[in-house]
Amino acid sequence: MTVPVTKNDVVTVDIVGLTHEGEGVGRADGFTLFIQGALPGERVRAKVLKVKKQYGYAKMQELMTASPDRTDAPCPIFKQCGGCQLQHMSYAAQLRWKRQHVVDNLVRIGKLDVAGEGAGGAAEVDAGEAKERLGGVVVHPTIGMDEPWRYRNKASVPMGMGPVAAETIGAAGASQLIGGFYASNSHRIIDMDQCMIQHEHNDDVVRVVKQIGRELGITVYNEETNRGLLRHVMTRVGFVTGEVMVVLITNGYRIPQLDTWIARIREALPQVKSIVQNINMRTTNVIFGDETKTLWGSDVIYDELDGIRFAISARSFYQVNPSQTIALYGKTVEYAQLTGTENVIDAYCGIGTISLFLARRAGHVYGVEIVPEAIEDAKRNAQLNEIGNADFEAGAAEVVIPRWCKEGIVPDVIVVDPPRKGCDPALLETILAMKPQRVVYVSCNPSTLARDLRVLEDGGFKTVEVQPVDMFPHTSHVECVASLIYKGLE
Numbered sequence: 001m002t003v004p005v006t007k008n009d010v011v012t013v014d015i016v017g018l019t020h021e022g023e024g025v026g027r028a029d030g031f032t033l034f035i036q037g038a039l040p041g042e043r044v045r046a047k048v049l050k051v052k053k054q055y056g057y058a059k060m061q062e063l064m065t066a067s068p069d070r071t072d073a074p075c076p077i078f079k080q081c082g083g084c085q086l087q088h089m090s091y092a093a094q095l096r097w098k099r100q101h102v103v104d105n106l107v108r109i110g111k112l113d114v115a116g117e118g119a120g121g122a123a124e125v126d127a128g129e130a131k132e133r134l135g136g137v138v139v140h141p142t143i144g145m146d147e148p149w150r151y152r153n154k155a156s157v158p159m160g161m162g163p164v165a166a167e168t169i170g171a172a173g174a175s176q177l178i179g180g181f182y183a184s185n186s187h188r189i190i191d192m193d194q195c196m197i198q199h200e201h202n203d204d205v206v207r208v209v210k211q212i213g214r215e216l217g218i219t220v221y222n223e224e225t226n227r228g229l230l231r232h233v234m235t236r237v238g239f240v241t242g243e244v245m246v247v248l249i250t251n252g253y254r255i256p257q258l259d260t261w262i263a264r265i266r267e268a269l270p271q272v273k274s275i276v277q278n279i280n281m282r283t284t285n286v287i288f289g290d291e292t293k294t295l296w297g298s299d300v301i302y303d304e305l306d307g308i309r310f311a312i313s314a315r316s317f318y319q320v321n322p323s324q325t326i327a328l329y330g331k332t333v334e335y336a337q338l339t340g341t342e343n344v345i346d347a348y349c350g351i352g353t354i355s356l357f358l359a360r361r362a363g364h365v366y367g368v369e370i371v372p373e374a375i376e377d378a379k380r381n382a383q384l385n386e387i388g389n390a391d392f393e394a395g396a397a398e399v400v401i402p403r404w405c406k407e408g409i410v411p412d413v414i415v416v417d418p419p420r421k422g423c424d425p426a427l428l429e430t431i432l433a434m435k436p437q438r439v440v441y442v443s444c445n446p447s448t449l450a451r452d453l454r455v456l457e458d459g460g461f462k463t464v465e466v467q468p469v470d471m472f473p474h475t476s477h478v479e480c481v482a483s484l485i486y487k488g489l490e
Contacts, residue, residue: 004029005048005056013058015042015067018097020447022085022476026058033058036184037079039067039089040097069093075196082184084197084474095142095470098478102446102468103139110450112137112463138465143327148473151321152195153303155202156234156287158182159213159220160189177213177220179206179233187223197474201244201271205235208268209246212261221251226283229255234278234287236312237271238303239322245274245301247314249288251281255295262296274298276314288315305329308356310381315373317350321471328442328469328479329357332415335440335465335483338362342412345404345436347397347427352378352390354417354442359390366409367392368400398426405434415440422448425455432459439484444471449480460487 005011005028013026015038024038026046032055038044043065046058073079073087086094106112115136145151157179164176178191193207213220213230221231234247246265248255255261255277262275275296280289292314300311303318306326312318319325332354336344338361346355349367351374359365359382367390369375375394382390393400401411414436416423422445431439432455439461443449453463461484471479 003051003053003056004031005033005051007048007051009048010061011046011048011058012064013038013044013046015040015044018101018476020101020476024060028058031056035060037088038063039070041065041067042070067093077180077190077192080183081181081190081192082186083181083195085184085476087474091144091148091473094473095144098470099139099142099468101476101478102449102466102480105446105450106137106139106453106463106466108450109447110454110457110463112450112453112457114139137463140465140467142468142470142478143324143331144470145324145473148470149196150199151323151473152198152202153239153322154234154236154318154320155195155198155206156232157206158187158189158232159210159230160222161220162189162191164191177210177218177230179210199237199239201237201242201269202235204269205244205246205265205272206233208265209233209248212264216257216260218256226251231280232287234314236301236314236318238301238312240304241302242271243273243301243303244269244271245276245312245314246272247276247278247292248295249278249280251279253279258295266296272297273301274314278314305353306357308353308381309384310351310353311377311384312351313373313377316377317374318353319471324469324471324479325353328471328481329354331467331469331481332440332442333357333361335467335481336361336413336415336438338413343409344413344415345401345409345411347401347414347416347423348418349378349392350374350417352381352392354415355390355392356381356385356387358415359387362413363389365390366404366411368395368397370394370396396424396426398424398430401427401430401434410434411436413438413440415442417442418448420445420448423452428452428455428459431456432461435460435486435488437486441480441482441484443480443482444477446478446480449482453482453484456484461485462487 011028013028015024015026017025024035026033045062050057113136159179161175162178180190180192219228221228232249236245279291341363344362344365346367349369355367372394378392464483466482469479
């Protein structure tokens with residue numbers, strides 16, 4: 001087959017969709033081109049940058065016909081920074097697209113029948129009715145935010161050398177220590193002093209740490225040479241408590257003028273309760289190393305979700321959007337259909353966030369997580385909230401859960417919240433063997449969710465409904481909660 005375009009061609013392209021990374025999907029003489037910044041329904045003139053056998057990449061040069069969903073991105077570095085992908089799309093359109101993205105994955109990868117598709121939309125189909133007839137999966141409208149800005153409680157910012165942000169006073173001149181998010185599809189740092197999706201305290205920390213580093217002459221990590229000290233700055237903030245943690249991730253143990261660092265951070269940022277160092281001397285893109293030590297203050301900061309208090313350490317997994325986390329976990333509890341007597345197993349329990357939400361309604365909750373430090377956090381969080389009906393154990397879920405079953409712990413409900421790669425196949429086999437009444441699947445990746453739902457469906461479960469939740473406004477990511485029941489209960 002002859003490819004109808006070549007590199008450097010300027011072509012007219014009709015945009016028909018978006019990729020999972022938020023790029024426009026266009027057609028030029030039937031050939032697929034991915035174009036960053038283009039929206040469905042638009043016609044653009046674009047220059048072809050790269051051509052492969054079945055698709056290529058192009059750069060938009062002219063917007064010929066604009067989508068009614070197009071809006072002005074308020075962030076001044078939106079086009080350079082790779083942190084957000086959809087600021088140029090109206091928020092209502094983002095929510096619609098995210099639901100459709102979930103539907104497309106369920107149909108294409110999961111081979112699932114989505115109720116109402118092609119007949120008025122799945123949102124019009126009642127979930128209770130779907131459960132009764134075991135018909136198509138109901139995919140609800142995406143739960144969005146009233147104010148979809150400044151929602152992130154955590155920032156992990158790479159440090160490097162380069163030109164500083166344009167708004168920085170005295171920015172002109174030679175290369176300096178900078179920090180910001182990477183440009184799209186690169187490791188080129190775009191320096192920034194403000195991110196519109198971060199809590200303001202996170203901005204404050206990054207700005208102060210950069211300024212101190214410049215004044216003290218701190219070296220920054222170079223990926224090519226594996227030399228230089230400061231790799232990343234991570235900051236966490238408790239939305240309810242206002243407490244802040246600063247984590248300096250370093251390529252070595254010794255931080256020059258450490259006492260000055262600590263004094264300057266404390267003076268500039270009185271809300272800081274914890275200053276931590278993480279040592280990562282490996283040649284890797286992974287942010288954290290294995291060793292963490294507290295330089296000043298507490299080992300943890302505290303925050304609350306729906307009245308439950310959590311201690312959060314430097315490496316704890318804790319959802320980044322607190323208000324949407326409450327919506328997500330609330331839907332998880334709703335789908336578990338708890339009456340107060342059930343045994344619930346929470347696989348991938350992390351620091352116990354979902355477990356403690358479930359424990360308020362369940363008979364007993366058993367959490368399992370492969371990271372021992374997270375299990376210690378979970379136990380501490382249960383004690384912190386005086387919740388006595390939740391137990392936690394470190395280990396692989398596919399090993400621990402069958403042993404629990406042999407010990408007489410038979411789950412009525414299993415909740416899973418795996419990483420982006422989805423559930424371990426052995427865990428899926430364990431769930432199929434145990435046949436709980438219900439499974440609640442929390443997912444941050446619609447494609448692996450769809451893949452795993454197919455396995456569970458083939459093993460005797462029925463996916464009843466899926467609720468997308470917009471945890472990450474203005475990005476292409478979407479979180480979901482799926483409700484499944486065992487078909488033997490119909």
